[in-house]
Amino acid sequence: MRPRNTTSAGDDKIDLQMTPMIDIVFQLLIFFIMTFKIVAQEGDFSIKMPQKPSAGPPNPNQLPPIQVRLSADANGQLAGIQVGQRPLGRDFGALRAEILGIIGTERGPGSIAENTEVELDCDYNLHYEYVIDAITHVSGYTQGGKVMKMIEKIKFARQRPPG
Amino acid sequence: MRIRPKRDDLGDAEGDMTPMIDMTFQLIAFFMVIINFSEAEVSEAVQLPASQLAQPPEIPPENVLTLQLTAEGQVIFGGQMMDMQQISGALSRERQILQLSNTPLAEVTVVVRADRRAKTGVVQELISKCQDIGFERFALRAQQETADF
Numbered sequence: 001m002r003p004r005n006t007t008s009a010g011d012d013k014i015d016l017q018m019t020p021m022i023d024i025v026f027q028l029l030i031f032f033i034m035t036f037k038i039v040a041q042e043g044d045f046s047i048k049m050p051q052k053p054s055a056g057p058p059n060p061n062q063l064p065p066i067q068v069r070l071s072a073d074a075n076g077q078l079a080g081i082q083v084g085q086r087p088l089g090r091d092f093g094a095l096r097a098e099i100l101g102i103i104g105t106e107r108g109p110g111s112i113a114e115n116t117e118v119e120l121d122c123d124y125n126l127h128y129e130y131v132i133d134a135i136t137h138v139s140g141y142t143q144g145g146k147v148m149k150m151i152e153k154i155k156f157a158r159q160r161p162p163g
Numbered sequence: 164m165r166i167r168p169k170r171d172d173l174g175d176a177e178g179d180m181t182p183m184i185d186m187t188f189q190l191i192a193f194f195m196v197i198i199n200f201s202e203a204e205v206s207e208a209v210q211l212p213a214s215q216l217a218q219p220p221e222i223p224p225e226n227v228l229t230l231q232l233t234a235e236g237q238v239i240f241g242g243q244m245m246d247m248q249q250i251s252g253a254l255s256r257e258r259q260i261l262q263l264s265n266t267p268l269a270e271v272t273v274v275v276r277a278d279r280r281a282k283t284g285v286v287q288e289l290i291s292k293c294q295d296i297g298f299e300r301f302a303l304r305a306q307q308e309t310a311d312f
């Protein structure tokens with residue numbers, strides 16, 4: 001029987017070469033630090049816009065859409081907001097109050113809010129950020145960190161010609 | 164004259180590397196976890212408008228097509244910049260690919276990442292071109308704003 005090697009004081013200590021590993025690790029670390037980018041969260045506003053209306057029977061509870069007109073000046077800045085025939089200046093808060101006045105406080109199935117649609121009619125050269133502002137103020141608001149929904153059905157009116 | 168100590172007397176003066184390596188690995192693990200490769204679809208040329216109600220969807224849509232629109236009216240699709248005339252051809256090719264994979268166009272969500280200074284008419288034109296191809300679902304993307312109303 002072959003005797004097992006016993007650990008003795010004569011054994012050489014095996015030194016692992018740490019330097020290449022540390023080099024690679026630091027290179028990885030530098031790569032991640034250089035490519036690190038703080039990106040703000042993004043979210044979507046969903047709109048369903050088929051080219052042709054759906055083939056099924058129309059919803060009898062569907063109310064006529066609320067027309068929201070956004071007009072622009074020559075530079076693409078917001079010139080005015082109008083709900084139906086009612087001008088609201090440039091105040092998106094007034095737009096939200098107007099919509100809340102129409103749909104009331106009731107929510108859920110069968111409510112006015114559920115059966116109402118907003119149609120955005122915007123000038124061609126209006127900056128897109130105002131459209132998102134309008135959609136934000138029409139579709140809800142936050143209260144104590146909670147999102148209170150208003151109108152979720154939003155569509156665009158026919159595109160206006162440039163100029 | 165001061166006598167320098169002999170080299171043998173110094174002993175091993177190696178610092179303990181273990182805590183540093185531990186910390187470095189933790190940093191690497193942190194960066195690896197938070198790295199987001201989906202940002203490849205995000206162009207620096209587009210500055211999204213901000214909205215407090217823009218929240219990431221709880222269930223991300225399965226079939227997504229991302230169209231980015233710069234302030235100058237150029238469309239970025241599939242990493243390539245093109246003008247409004249070229250986008251119809253690119254969308255037609257995309258439709259063929261979707262049809263080959265038996266994906267109904269009505270189930271595809273077109274994500275519109277338009278710059279805040281883009282003209283609304285151009286955004287509508289882009290949506291209209293998608294509608295001509297047969298897309299129905301659209302998602303207007305905005306950057307989340309944290310401040311309260």
